[in-house]
Amino acid sequence: MGCDGGTIPKRHELVKGPKKVEKVDKNAELAAKWKYCALSQEKLKRPIVACELGRVYNKDAIIEYLLDKSAERPNSEVVAHIRSIKDVKELNLTDNPAWEGERHNIKGDCYEDMHCAMFICPVVGLEMNGKHKFLYLQTCGCVFSERALREVKTEICHKCGDPFQEDNLVMLNGSKDEVEKLQKAMEERRLKAKTAKKSKKSKDTKVSKSLDSTAPGPSTSGECSKMLKAPAGPIAGSKRSIQDMKDKSETYKSLFTSHSSAKRTKDQISNWVTHTPYHF
Incomplete structure (x- = not known):
């Protein structure tokens, strides 16, 4: 059997084999995690x-997600654990002086090194391109390479000087096992915070109930009001006459109009007559 022109088809032209699976370049995949949200x-x-799992985002993208979680997004599962803006930390990154951006290659006729990163480690100068492991501090947001934290062991941030603990370190764009470890730590931390909040709430409730039980009842309040109405002795502001005070001298009492010497008889009281301007 032949085809036009006397050619004989070969086996691979007649029988279709399984399609070859396209392999993803691991280096390109790693570089994409550090360049794209x-x-x-x-x-x-x-x-x-x-976030607490070490994934990197643009802040405006997270804000848009939190404002409208119902909107359809192609990969919304990566942010399902983010409940509010408090669940993410703004990163304090160090610029790479060798990074020229994309302006030098607008025409597309220049070689672009995919491993040249926008940011570097401020301690050892390693580029943040996926070849090296980087971590960030949940306390201050500063980012360092794992090598820097391993070689220069300290409990103070290399960049801002804030103190930190080992639990504050979060691996950025870690492996599957590292992400699972971070997720477990996140769940434990949230459960602990939730339990502490409930215990505080119950404690406040008990305190308020104890205050209500010690508050004065109707009979007690009535007795208190009687005590207020009938004071034991003379107090300031009472309507006690100065003339009745035995500790005051007669000379002092005569200074006031309530003294007997200041009072007039009927003969001493004058009758005033007011004349209008029309009276002649």
Whole structure:
């Protein structure tokens, strides 16, 4: 059997084999995590934030998600654990002086090094391109390479000087096992905070109930009102006459109009007559 022109088809032309699975370049995949937002898939630009699982986002993308969680997004599962803006931390990144951006390659005729990153480690100068592990501090948001924290062991941030603990370190764009470890720590931390909040609420409730039980009842309040109405002795502001005070001298009492010497008889009281201007 032949085809036009006397050619004989070969076996691979007649029998279709299984399709070859296209392999994803691991280096390109790693570089993409450090250049693009995990939610919007847009290029990272300041301000940049990271979640408790170490994923990196544009801050405006997270705000848009929180304002409208019902909107359909292609990869909304990566932010399902983010409840509010408090669940992310703005990163304090160090610019790479060798980064020229995309302006030098607008025409597309220049070689662009995919491993050249926008940011570097401020201690050892490693580029944040996925080849090296980077961590950020939940206390201050500063970002460092794992090598820097391993070689220069300290409990004070290298960049801002704030103290931190080992529990405050979060791996950025970690492996599957590292993400699972971070998720477990996040769940434990949230459960602990929830339990503490409930215990505080119950404690406040007990205190308010105890205050209500010690409050004066109707009989007690009536007795209190009687005590207020009938004071034991003379108090300031009472209507006691100065003339009745035995500790005051007669000379002092005569200064006031309530003294007997200041009172007039009927003969001493004059009758005043007012004349109008029309009276002649």
